[in-house]
Amino acid sequence: MTPELTYRLCLTLSAVLFTVGVAGVLIRRNAIVIFMCIELMLNAANLAFVTFSRHLGVLNGQAVVFFVMAVAAAEVAVGLAIIVTVFRTRSSVNVDELKLLRR
Amino acid sequence: MSAWIMAAFMLTAAVGAVMVILHRNPVYSALSLVLTMFALSAIYVMLGAYFVAVAQALVYAGAIVVLFLFVIMLLNLRSQKPLKESLGLRAAVGALLGALFIGVAAGTMWTVLKPELLAQTADTFKDEGHTESLARLLFQNHLVPFEAVSLILLAALIGVVVLIRFHGRPPSDNTEESNDA
Numbered sequence: 262m263t264p265e266l267t268y269r270l271c272l273t274l275s276a277v278l279f280t281v282g283v284a285g286v287l288i289r290r291n292a293i294v295i296f297m298c299i300e301l302m303l304n305a306a307n308l309a310f311v312t313f314s315r316h317l318g319v320l321n322g323q324a325v326v327f328f329v330m331a332v333a334a335a336e337v338a339v340g341l342a343i344i345v346t347v348f349r350t351r352s353s354v355n356v357d358e359l360k361l362l363r364r
Numbered sequence: 365m366s367a368w369i370m371a372a373f374m375l376t377a378a379v380g381a382v383m384v385i386l387h388r389n390p391v392y393s394a395l396s397l398v399l400t401m402f403a404l405s406a407i408y409v410m411l412g413a414y415f416v417a418v419a420q421a422l423v424y425a426g427a428i429v430v431l432f433l434f435v436i437m438l439l440n441l442r443s444q445k446p447l448k449e450s451l452g453l454r455a456a457v458g459a460l461l462g463a464l465f466i467g468v469a470a471g472t473m474w475t476v477l478k479p480e481l482l483a484q485t486a487d488t489f490k491d492e493g494h495t496e497s498l499a500r501l502l503f504q505n506h507l508v509p510f511e512a513v514s515l516i517l518l519a520a521l522i523g524v525v526v527l528i529r530f531h532g533r534p535p536s537d538n539t540e541e542s543n544d545a
């Protein structure tokens with residue numbers, strides 16, 4: 262596989278992962294699965310960053326990936342805590358039923 | 365040979381991502397997510413991004429997905445009535461629009477990447493161990509964002525503790541909740 266074919270395939274995979282993530286957010290109703298789809302989209306962006314970092318020969322893309330990972334970890338921790346809190350008052354993680362944040 | 369291995373990992377990542385959104389049971393979704401994360405980690409290795417690959421395996425597959433599984437099992441969603449999710453017309457329209465988006469994005473990628481750009485930069489990474497140069501970049505050029513990330517993590521830590529501790533009390537005492545809102 263020539264290098265540019267590798268990069269093109271990686272970027273195509275990135276587009277596929279992002280699209281699958283968006284589709285999951287749009288069609289699923291389980292809040293936890295929606296969070297997983299957000300992770301998929303972040304990973305698609307990470308893959309594009311790493312591919313372009315390799316393609317252009319600068320490491321800045323990988324530094325940005327590091328920041329994205331840290332922010333994703335924080336986001337998942339807070340998001341899952343919110344889901345647990347909502348589940349305690351609603352007994353459901355169906356986002357269609359969660360129109361209000363209060364009881 | 366390595367091209368086929370890379371293609372296999374790409375296929376694994378894509379199939380795992382599709383399985384995440386198609387499984388009814390969120391536990392299987394989380395396990396498919398682990399598969400995708402490990403496949404991406406392997407792709408990062410083959411792209412030469414070793415630090416990112418290790419961080420991907422540790423942070424995503426090791427921490428984030430375990431957190432997902434922990435919450436799924438903590439909530440015990442099995443005892444609830446299964447979510448009724450109809451995947452009929454919406455999924456068909458979504459698949460069509462998704463295919464369109466992938467086509468446009470991939471078409472852009474295939475035309476925007478110029479081989480002559482590659483020639484001059486192909487082996488920049490081979491100069492030094494590039495985890496070292498990544499560390500230099502992080503701690504010299506990106507020092508302020510690095511410290512900001514540590515603040516974000518601290519804020520998330522405190523926020524989670526506050527959320528779980530004060531909002532989880534029985535409905536009788538509402539005074540605490542209005543305080544942290």
